[in-house]
Amino acid sequence: xxxxxxxxxxxxxxxxxxxxxxxxxxxxxxxxxxxxxxxxxxxxxxxxxxxxxxxxxxxxxxxxxxxxxxxxxxxxxxxxxxxxxxxxxxxxxxxxxxxxxxxxxxxxxxxxxxxxxxxxxxxxxxxxxxxxxxxxxxxxxxxxxxxxxxxxxxxxxxxxxxxxxxxxxxxxxxxxxxxxxxxxxxxxxxxxxxxxxxxxxxxxxxxxxxxxxxxxxxxxxxxxxxxxxxxxxxxxxxxxxxxxxxxxxxxxxxxxxxxxxx
Amino acid sequence: xxxxxxxxxxxxxxxxxxxxxxxxxxxxxxxxxxxxxxxxxxxxxxxxxxxxxxxxxxxxxxxxxxxxxxxxxxxxxxxxxxxxxxxxxxxxxxxxxxxxxxxxxxxxxxxxxxxxxxxxxxxxxxxxxxxxxxxxxxxxxxxxxxxxxxxxxxxxxxxxxxxxxxxxxxxxxxxxxxxxxxxxxxxxxxxxxxxxxxxxxxxxxxxxxxxxxxxxxxxxxxxxxxxxxxxxxxxxxxxxxxxxxxxxxxxxxxxxxxxxxxxxxx
Amino acid sequence: xxxxxxxxxxxxxxxxxxxxxxxxxxxxxxxxxxxxxxxxxxxxxxxxxxxxxxxxxxxxxxxxxxxxxxxxxxxxxxxxxxxxxxxxxxxxxxxxxxxxxxxxxxxxxxxxxxxxxxxxxxxxxxxxxxxxxxxxxxxxxxxxxxxxxxxxxxxxxxxxxxxxxxxxxxxxxxxxxxxxxxxxxxxxxxxxxxxxxxxxxxxxxxxxxxxxxxxxxxxxxxxxxxxxxxxxxxxxxxxxxxxxxxxxxxxxxxxxxxxxxxxxxxx
Numbered sequence: 001x002x003x004x005x006x007x008x009x010x011x012x013x014x015x016x017x018x019x020x021x022x023x024x025x026x027x028x029x030x031x032x033x034x035x036x037x038x039x040x041x042x043x044x045x046x047x048x049x050x051x052x053x054x055x056x057x058x059x060x061x062x063x064x065x066x067x068x069x070x071x072x073x074x075x076x077x078x079x080x081x082x083x084x085x086x087x088x089x090x091x092x093x094x095x096x097x098x099x100x101x102x103x104x105x106x107x108x109x110x111x112x113x114x115x116x117x118x119x120x121x122x123x124x125x126x127x128x129x130x131x132x133x134x135x136x137x138x139x140x141x142x143x144x145x146x147x148x149x150x151x152x153x154x155x156x157x158x159x160x161x162x163x164x165x166x167x168x169x170x171x172x173x174x175x176x177x178x179x180x181x182x183x184x185x186x187x188x189x190x191x192x193x194x195x196x197x198x199x200x201x202x203x204x205x206x207x208x209x210x211x212x213x214x215x216x217x218x219x220x221x222x223x224x225x226x227x228x229x230x231x232x233x234x235x236x237x238x239x240x241x242x243x244x245x246x247x248x249x250x251x252x253x254x255x256x257x258x259x260x261x262x
Numbered sequence: 263x264x265x266x267x268x269x270x271x272x273x274x275x276x277x278x279x280x281x282x283x284x285x286x287x288x289x290x291x292x293x294x295x296x297x298x299x300x301x302x303x304x305x306x307x308x309x310x311x312x313x314x315x316x317x318x319x320x321x322x323x324x325x326x327x328x329x330x331x332x333x334x335x336x337x338x339x340x341x342x343x344x345x346x347x348x349x350x351x352x353x354x355x356x357x358x359x360x361x362x363x364x365x366x367x368x369x370x371x372x373x374x375x376x377x378x379x380x381x382x383x384x385x386x387x388x389x390x391x392x393x394x395x396x397x398x399x400x401x402x403x404x405x406x407x408x409x410x411x412x413x414x415x416x417x418x419x420x421x422x423x424x425x426x427x428x429x430x431x432x433x434x435x436x437x438x439x440x441x442x443x444x445x446x447x448x449x450x451x452x453x454x455x456x457x458x459x460x461x462x463x464x465x466x467x468x469x470x471x472x473x474x475x476x477x478x479x480x481x482x483x484x485x486x487x488x489x490x491x492x493x494x495x496x497x498x499x500x501x502x503x504x505x506x507x508x509x510x511x512x513x514x515x516x517x518x519x520x521x522x523x524x525x526x527x528x
Numbered sequence: 529x530x531x532x533x534x535x536x537x538x539x540x541x542x543x544x545x546x547x548x549x550x551x552x553x554x555x556x557x558x559x560x561x562x563x564x565x566x567x568x569x570x571x572x573x574x575x576x577x578x579x580x581x582x583x584x585x586x587x588x589x590x591x592x593x594x595x596x597x598x599x600x601x602x603x604x605x606x607x608x609x610x611x612x613x614x615x616x617x618x619x620x621x622x623x624x625x626x627x628x629x630x631x632x633x634x635x636x637x638x639x640x641x642x643x644x645x646x647x648x649x650x651x652x653x654x655x656x657x658x659x660x661x662x663x664x665x666x667x668x669x670x671x672x673x674x675x676x677x678x679x680x681x682x683x684x685x686x687x688x689x690x691x692x693x694x695x696x697x698x699x700x701x702x703x704x705x706x707x708x709x710x711x712x713x714x715x716x717x718x719x720x721x722x723x724x725x726x727x728x729x730x731x732x733x734x735x736x737x738x739x740x741x742x743x744x745x746x747x748x749x750x751x752x753x754x755x756x757x758x759x760x761x762x763x764x765x766x767x768x769x770x771x772x773x774x775x776x777x778x779x780x781x782x783x784x785x786x787x788x789x790x791x792x793x794x795x
Contacts, residue, residue: 017362018369036385094280098288104501105494106460108467108475112482112490116303151628154597157614158621159643159694169642173633185453191374192460199379199468207377214380222380230373237372250674254632257676 038220047224055209060228063194063205066122067236070129071190075183078134082141082179083171092142103135107193111200125197125205132193133186140182144175177251180244187240191233206232304487311495314488324477328496331474334390335455335462335504338397342454346402347447350409360410367407375400376464383469393465393473400461401454408450412443445519452508459504463497474500546609548573548697548730549594553603555755556589562755563589567603569749569761571698576724576731578741581751581792587734590751591702594732595621608697617647620691624703626683630675630690636662637671640690647694654693661693662686664723681712685719692723698730705740714772717744721770738792742784743770750791759791 026040051060085092085099110128118124148171156166198207206229213222245252271279289308296307306314318324353359353367379396386392416439424434466475474497481490547570554567563586571577581587592598594605596615605612607619615621620643623629630639637658644654662668665685675683684704691699704720705713717740724731735741741748742764750759764784766775775781 013358013361014364018365021366036381090280093277094284097281098284100505101498101502104505105498106463106501108460108464109478109494109497111467112478112487113494115482116305116487116490117300149628151623151625152631155621155623155629155631157597158595158619159646159690160615160617161643161646165642165646169631169634173631176633188372188374191372192376195374195377196464210377211380214384219381219384226377226381229377230369233372233374234369237368250633250676253674254676258627 035217035219038223042220043223043227046220047227050221050224051228059204059206059209059225060232063198063207064232066125066197066205067129067190067194067232070126070194071133071187073126073130074133074186074190075137077130078137078182078186079141079172079179081134082138082175083145083167085138086142086145086175087171089146099135099138102131103139107132107189108196111196114197115200120201125194125201128197129190129193133183133190136185136189137179137182140178141175144178145171147178148174173250177248180248184240184244187236188233191236195229304485306488306491310488311491315492315495318489318492327473327477328500330472331459331462331466332500334393334466334473335397335458337390338394338462339401339451339455339458341394341398342401342458343405343451345398346405346450346454347409349402350406350450351413353406354410354413367403367410371403371407376461379465379468382465388469388471392469393462396465397458397461401457404450404453404457405447406450408446408453409443412446415446416442441518445516448508448512448516452505455504455508456501459497459501546573547571548608549732550606551594551603552606554590554593554600554605555602556586556593556598556600557755564593564600565602565755565757567758569758571730571732573697574728574730575746576721576733576744577747577749578745579732579734579749579751580738580741580788581736581756583736585751585753585792586756587736587751588702590756591621591700591734595619595700597621618697620694620696620699622684622687622691622699622701622704624706626680626687626707627675629687630683632674632676634674635671636667636673636675636678636686639675639686640693643690643694657695658689658693661689664692664726665689665719679712680708681716684708684716688716688720688723692727692729696729698732701731701733703735704733706735706737713740718772720744725769738785738788739776742766742781742788743772743775748784748788750788752792760788762787 022040029037029039030041032039085095107128110131114124114128114131118127152170152174156170161170194205195207195210198205199211201208203212206225210222210225210229213219213225293307293309296305296310353363375396378399379392382392382395386395420438420442424438429437462473463475463478466473467479468475470476470479474493478490478493478497481487481493549571551567551569554564555562556564567590579587579590589598593600594612596605596607596612596619599613607616610616631642634642637655640658640661641654644657649657659668659671662671665688667682667685667689670678670682675686678686688699688704705716708716720731720733721744723729733741733744745764747761747763749761751757752759762784766778766780766784
């Protein structure tokens with residue numbers, strides 16, 4: 001009984017402000033005749049119409065697929081490259097200016113080059129997302145590989161661990177916290193790249209939906225698109241957080257113990 | 263071969279040579295690509311790009327548009343910090359405030375603010391305000407979040423030291439509180455700066471009337487790939503310079519912090 | 529080579545005779561700085577030898593050279609008659625810093641299993657061996673825990689179990705009990721003596737603690753000087769089994785202790 005009560009208060013503490021804000025939006029926008037701020041009630045009505053399920057399947061799903069595949073490709077490429085560069089310091093040092101340059105490239109400045117090479121279809125969108133997510137993860141992976149504790153390296157050498165076992169049980173797990181930190185940055189950049197590529201690329205997807213609604217002055221539809229985008233961005237981040245919590249459970253325990261010892 | 267003198271050279275020289283070699287390799291690959299598979303789409307070679315870069319560097323249009331983009335980015339960043347920092351500090355100072363805003367902050371930082379561009383375009387048209395609003399809406403989150411972390415990072419032990427030695431309020435702020443928080447605030451600033459540049463150029467590209475993003479769009483529309491390349495590179499260089507400025511600032515301000523002392527700040 | 533499937537007492541390689549480790553003319557320098565010079569000694573099979581010397585004398589360098597983690601600039605180390613180039617299979621190392629030498633992302637059992645996995649031991653067998661080793665150090669109930677859930681002393685016992693499960697002929701330990709509290713330290717010392725008695729392994733232990741060296745050893749190798757050389761190699765003729773209170777109150781213990789103390793201090 002008291003436990004449920006505690007859970008309820010905990011949830012209430014986190015939710016009261018968001019709920020209040022949405023309520024305020026509802027109340028303030030009710031009866032609004034402003035072009036830009038249509039009543040929230042109207043938006044929610046249209047939301048149900050539009051997104052269950054026609055545009056969910058036509059626009060939201062393709063967007064998510066592009067995001068997941070682009071981010072996935074970027075992640076895989078970055079980790080493999082990062083393991084190589086992290087293990088060969090001379091190569092890493094030589095290529096550092098190039099990598100820094102790639103990371104500094106704002107995704108929007110990439111669009112002309114990508115569109116020139118790959119057109120405006122899915123390829124361009126997915127590869128742009130992959131490209132954007134690669135560099136922050138790559139740099140962090142290198143950092144992570146370098147930060148492997150020298151004592152553990154000696155353990156690996158002393159117990160004659162083979163190359164594969166060293167990578168699988170030592171280097172990759174040790175670099176994982178850093179890899180995830182990079183991936184979190186990369187994820188939000190991927191979402192931006194997804195929206196950008198869809199705005200300039202071939203029709204379809206959430207970015208296109210929002211921009212197209214605006215062009216046709218269907219502001220209510222545009223608002224529903226924004227809400228969907230917000231939900232997807234939030235869901236992506238939460239999913240990522242869950243995966244991170246699972247993979248890095250050891251890390252939290254480990255650092256906590258270290259802090260306690262201090 | 264010629265490896266022997268290189269091996270005996272001081273490490274700094276060797277490093278430079280290695281980096282130049284890597285750049286050279288990249289240029290050769292680029293050149294071969296532009297000549298081969300890329301030639302049909304008008305992909306410029308490195309030399310051609312350099313030529314157009316030299317041409318453009320002689321025009322005032324190029325420089326004034328860069329200045330516009332940089333100004334927008336910096337102005338936006340300044341606004342984001344002015345708004346975000348106090349909010350972040352307030353939130354961080356109070357556990358209840360932290361909990362109540364958790365969801366909003368989580369939401370704010372992941373929602374792609376770029377998607378709001380169409381709305382802002384309607385409201386503000388192709389003006390600088392468009393870019394500024396977009397920057398503030400997207401860059402304010404990392405500032406708020408990092409500032410709120412920063413408050414939690416002031417160690418209770420240092421607080422007690424301050425009390426035990428009866429430091430004045432100003433001295434506590436100057437010598438204990440500010441230095442403890444600065445590393446975290448800095449992280450937020452760096453993220454916000456990167457976002458600001460991206461959003462400045464994006465807003466020009468998607469709905470502006472001047473700036474680097476606008477030049478980029480124009481070049482693309484008239485299919486001037488050579489210029490488009492130069493603009494893309496310029497954008498990346500701006501990003502690099504911005505990053506460099508932050509690294510240098512960090513070294514000056516946070517020279518005592520482990521991340522700087524190790525020489526690993528990048 | 530070895531066919532036993534359990535951690536059993538016995539000669540590691542069919543009862544070959546002669547010292548298990550032989551050090552000849554060993555010396556090492558870091559650039560201009562000479563750390564070790566002209567070390568010659570042997571470690572007998574089944575022996576427990578402590579290398580003792582003041583902090584900074586080059587004990588860790590010596591250990592790294594002995595285990596093949598570092599190539600010495602002079603001389604050589606023979607393990608079972610073979611020159612050591614890299615850590616040999618028959619040698620296990622226990623490092624000083626337990627909190628850094630265990631992998632925090634692996635459970636206790638997996639930490640112990642990992643070297644066996646890499647050595648190509650079959651799944652069932654490596655798990656059984658690891659469990660036996662953990663039982664040997666009294667950690668049977670903690671196989672599923674993670675290192676950071678255990679106390680410092682328990683973590684170091686995991687590291688010892690990892691070494692035992694590897695079924696080495698020699699265990700080399702670098703200040704293994706330096707970072708735990710006094711009581712835990714005494715417990716771990718006695719654990720080491722018991723395990724060594726039970727399994728008949730050779731132990732080479734590096735320490736800066738003279739009491740510990742005298743208490744544990746069959747022979748003590750005292751290191752001193754700059755560059756460090758062997759001050760003396762003295763036999764500890766204290767009766768077995770050793771016991772924390774009884775042994776340490778023997779007059780002979782005090783004699784040996786002051787002898788070693790003078791050896792490493794006086795130059």
